[in-house]
Amino acid sequence: MTEPVESFTYTAHASRVLFGAGTLSRLRDETERLGASRVLLLGRRTDRAAAVLGPLAVARFEGVAMHTPVEVTEDALSLVGEHGVDCLVSIGGGSATGLGKALAARTGLPQIAVPTTYAGSEVTPVLGETADGEKRTRRDPALLPKTVLYDVELTLGLPVGLSVTSGLNAMAHAVEALYSPEANPVVDRFAVDALTRLARALPSIAERPDDPEARSDALIGAWLAGICLGSVAMGPHHKLCHVLGGSFGLPHAETHAVLLPHVMAYRAGSAPEAMRRVAAALGATDAPAAVFDLATRLGAPGSLAELGLAEADLPVVAEQSGTPGVLEALGEAWRGDRPVAAGEKPDLSRLTEQVVASFSPASDPRVAGLLGDLVRRLHGFVADNDVTEDEWMTAIGFLTRAGQMCSPTRQEFVLLSDTLGISSAVDLLTNSRSPDTTPSAVLGPFYVDGPPAVASGANLAEGLPGVPLRADVLITDLDGRPVPDAVVDVWQSNQDGFYDVQLPDLEGPVLRARLRSDADGRLWFSSILPSEYPIPDDGPVGEMLRATGRHPYRAPHLHFMISAPGFRKLVTQLFVAGGKYLDSDAVFGVKDELIVEFPPGPDGGRTVEFTFRLGASDG
């Protein structure tokens, strides 16, 4: 069965982005590009911007504050009317950007954002504002800055502590995007790249804060992380940080830095693929522990207690965030414990290697090799799929019933191998080693050793009802020379799709025989046209087919097993062209080269002619 087709919605948020070192020098051009000439500068460090803008800078507001309090916005708003402002330029971290958005929301003025931290707000259509001790978030494309100027030079002086916490804030955007219900391949790419860049850049920045390369890496990472934040709904981590910042006044980036690994551990069990990607981006195996270790190594604050939160507030935070079952993770974050991912699996490698080593005394190294690899894969299978004891007992019960179903005329394990495509896989491998011979096909469960020997011309159907068939067979080597005296076993179903071994009332073998090729490599026989048939589905294999919505039918075919001295044995089938189920054969046995025309014959029946090419045996 094919995988369901991916389905998602992705909205790109368009801002004009200028990235580089010294891009601030283009601020005046960019302002004029927007048709504006009267700028309100927002932020604590706006001198250089004012110098670039010259007469276009008509007012400045320095009183930005974290979490965008509405009182601050109202103060700044009064400057807009006073100075006839027609453009907002924010320079600073998320707080300055937030103020620009809050003013744009109230005035409709265009904004240019010049971010100097890694918060990512400049590319999100999101604004969080605080009023009366509560932080409210709104999302509106009109909040987006028209232009973003990323100037690496402005970040060279961002203190290491702030760089680290702000970088971890950006990483949180990327992590939550990977397990967001709105995740999509575009955002996934941005998230993984953001994580890779930030995890690489932050340690370099901690060592050399003014390294432009590392700063550039981090700023691009922050931009990509911001795109993630703006594109998909955020999860428990952002909800908790929102409450901790808005209601408990905790500092924004530091709170993100402390909380991230603990929320990751809380989510790990239900988002294993996201964690695998985060871990890979960080070059680690356990994503939450890797983020915790990175933050610790870089000197980020280690606990919510350190940020001033009272332990008694934890249940309130959990409650207000609306995140079920998160209290334990919050407790760990409060204490600053190194996180252990929920659902983290025990390491099986010692056990696996012990079992593998136990095979090494085998006298045949192939036996030790095959068993060892099988055990490795089975251990990996149970670990990767978190197989429960009940599931394993179900599997053992299934195999037990398959064994009990077997008899001299019923081979449930062959059926299982066939319906899982393993027989065809082994067969394809075998064929690939002898591409010029007639392709082989699976033996199937209905071969009975030692069928009755008959001479060419015999009728295998012995008066059974069905469409008469005349088969003419030639056996050659790879150069087309006839192979005489080849032993050819033929077996097939009757017109109702049953083999003789499935019909207990029949006496002796029917529709199966052993023939020999003559001096010209030829043999011929009469029979009836084989029809499609269901493989026996009254056993465990049938249960599997029903449980997975599969039909049990095989496309109509004749079986052949051909042996001749000096040649490799060929086990194959000829499929009736135009027959049913050729493209959905229950045992995956159909090969194009083996689909053969069975044209009408003189007696109202059908005919088939086929040349089998045998390869020389190895020895």
Ligand code: NAD
């Ligand atoms: P911030 O903007 O408050 O800056 C933190 C401190 O760093 C300030 O004192 C600031 O003056 C200083 N600073 C900034 N750049 C500097 C530089 N280059 N050199 C030296 N000092 C510098 O903090 P932040 O973490 O960038 O932003 C946090 C705020 O942004 C919060 O209010 C948060 O809610 C908001 N935010 C919003 C979004 C969104 O998409 N809406 C995303 C992220 C953050």
